[in-house]
Amino acid sequence: MPEERPPLLEVKDVSRSYFEAGKEFKILERVRFDLAERDFVCIVGPSGSGKSTLLRIILGLDKPTTGEVRFEGQPLTPDNPRVAMVFQSFALFPWLTVEQNAELGLEARHDPLEARHAQARKFIEAVGLAGFENAYPRELSGGMKQRVGIARALAIEPVLLCMDEPFSSLDALTAQNLRDEILQLWSNPELPPKAVLIVTHSIEEAVYLADRVIVLSARPGRIVAELEIDLPRPRNRKEPEFFGWVDEIYSLIV
Amino acid sequence: MNKTPEGDGTGGHSMDLHSITKVSFSQILGLARAVDEAGGDADVARIAAEVDMDLDRIGPIIAAAEFLGVLTVDDGNLRLTDFSHRVLKASTRERKTILRDFLKNLPVFRYVIELIETAGRPASRGEVMEALSVHFGSFQAEDLFKAIVYWGRASELLAYDSRTEQLTLRAPGVPMPPAH
């Protein structure tokens, strides 16, 4: 159980407020949780719970008003190569091919040309995009664009993979297929990452994917509950146990 | 694959590929997965409501899935076959092989492959489009070309370099020239 493992990520009493015209708007209030190796965690909350802000703070793209975030015992900077990010909007560079996009983090690391290609190809293959190396993002469907986003993140072999609403701009069928593939990748211990943190507004998605679900309340975002989902995988969204978890989280939020 | 396009081959050669234009492999697999979760047999209306897609959007996906043999449609009912279970259990690599075996027998793909083979060099987008319009009518050449590129890439039957606009044959597992 998590207590025995050293924490990978520590979110310590993070609060975030915006100040406008002398008034304070609280976005997040005293959010506190840990993440250890082999953790697959979903943060779920309604819109306005500040969950995307929380993720930006965790990544170092935004600063908390009070509190701090530590990764492997150190404050986190956005360009930490041991943490990678997958974006809701994919955030692919439209003028780069699939392979060039996947190589982005490696290029920033100044890997030699051949090593870069080999590494990028390995993860393009892993996300099922072999054959599309020389395509531009605009030629791809939404699901495939997000696969490129995932390949780009995995290529730097991160310890922690953060995903911000990774499936919410996809249609339901594509999203479900991609969720399954994420779980497939996760079940392969030879592939990175060591831990996954996903922010989502979909309770079903959280219950389908995560070992642990952190539930945030709306305005300001506060942790309402942390739940260990002990359903065996693959999970079936039609089974009563599944519904039980979904119901419970709904009642916590509403 | 035991289901071939000849079953509904009414005249137009391109019709076979037409049902899988504008649909992605992910969507087809997602649909099969949804039917699987519903017990391997489900009503179209129920699935459509569940995934929040109207007939306009889910219709082509169902047609494509049926065309690839991933589902059977029977009086508004979607049913999985032994073949679908095989596809669902397969790894990404295996799925590509299955897709490849199916696509390479389609007339459109046979035609394009032959075009490249006889030329003995990569075919440009312009050349292929021109050949397609002569053969299948110019009004759908663009869609057809996009579908050939998409499915050709997905199955690794063909490789297309978007920068040089060249279409080549691809042996599976053989790496492509690197991009810069």
Added chain:
Amino acid sequence: MVAARKAFRWVALGLITLAAAFVIAFPETAGLALQLPLLALYSVARMFAAYVLSLVFAIAYGTTMATNRKAAVVLLPLLDILQSVPILGFFPAALIFFVTTFQGQPVGLEIAVVFLIFTSMSWNMAFGVYESVSTIPQDLVDAAKGFGVRDWLKFRRLVFPATVPKLVYNSMLSWSNGWFFLVASEIFTAFGSTYVRPGLGAFIADRGSAGDIAGIFLGLAVLAAVVVALDAVLWRPLSVWSERFRIETTGTGQPVPRVPLPYIRLTWLPRFVRPRRWVGTRLRPLATGYARLTVRMDRAASAHRRVIRTVRWVDLALFAVIFALVVVTGIVGLIGLLLRPHSPGVSEIPAATVRSLARLALAYGAALAWTIPAAVVLGRSPRASRLLTPVIEVSASLPATALLPLIIGFAIFLTPSSGTEAEVAAFLVALFAMQWYLLFNLIAGVRAIPGDLDEAARSFGLKGLAFWKRLIFPAIAPSLITGSITAWGAGWNALIVSEYIQFGRCGPSPCLYWTEGLGYLMDRATFGVPQLGLLPDGELLLLSILTMVLVVLAMNKLLWRPLFRRASARYRLEV
């Protein structure tokens, strides 16, 4: 595509026939044609030199403005002013400066010409870079940050690619601006002597002075051919290539920044696919070498981050010092001028301003009168567009300054020795300078009218005046205003060359034609009018330039910007 190639062959054949006919009809002038390739090369080389400078300047200035908020406070308004400055007004000053610095050496003249073209090319490009960089979607910036992409790599992978569409589009605009000033600056009479740098512009002007109509046409034809050829081999491929760099979807269907004008130009030129592919395959090894080099450069750039940062700061500091010097000397000089008793010319400035404004308004009205209907026809009828676009684009490729000898000749012919020749010529030059910007913008506006709106209007029986009032005018309003801003800018510059014209021979010196106006005042202040016993007058020059800058700025701020804001809020076509 095949049909286009066939048509192109016919056009080529026709041109060859025309050329042959020309040789037979005007053998003497045709003899001059032998020098033209070299002259064209000189002119193009000047343009390229100025363009490369502009490119470097625009990228440096635009990215700094977009990424450094403190610098932007100064840089943005400064650029706004620089863009409104009628460039030709500065030319005499620049000419004096460079010629005296280099003591009459041709180098000085050459630098003055390149400098002038540079100032006509760089501002809009810098604005384009600024707009593109500041509209890069946040998620792309975050992604770059998150994956450790910075320094040179960030520029190469994110910043520069994001600027490409607007940079290419603005480069095309800059080149047509550049031709205008190149022609105006290759031959210049000042202080009793004529400065000539051999080139196409000088050739045309020289033939004009010699009264050689055939020679003028020959020069114009070569100029048009050069411009169109550059479009075919450079700008068209580049604008096709730049499409790749459009940021279209960030995936979530949020509104995405788009390049304002669609690339409607040059579609009729052949694409030369095969030679380009040949070049492409030959260049493959080069590309690999380049990729290897960039790895090393990226590495070097991040190994020496401090060096690069220092260089950048030194750069900015240098710019700030120069800027401060210019501002201070400018203010001191102005105060000094204002404290002195005014020279007699200064009192003429208000009246001259009104006359120039009226002249431009007249030319603007005339330009609108033909371009709006023409744009509607060209924008709505594919057939008309296919037939007429090449003709229009070739005509538009000729800068108004190159047409000056023809126009003044025509004006003299029209109103012989009535004293109004310059008036007519100034009007015509302004018209030619303004009309193309309006036409191309309007065509783009008409093309952007969605088909369903058009059909809806028809099906509800909207006809005649109502059709124009309810559909056409509202739909084209934003592009009309965009076009108007550019057209007026070009118009002011046209006045400087057209209100005061030296043409033909009157005894030992060229004949002088002028008409009252700000442009005339500027030229008079620079060169003097020996016939009237008027001497060069620095104070008058400075104040008339200042007046023009203020008028242009005032029009932009008080008229065009508010109009544009209203038009785009009310009439935006959201599809």
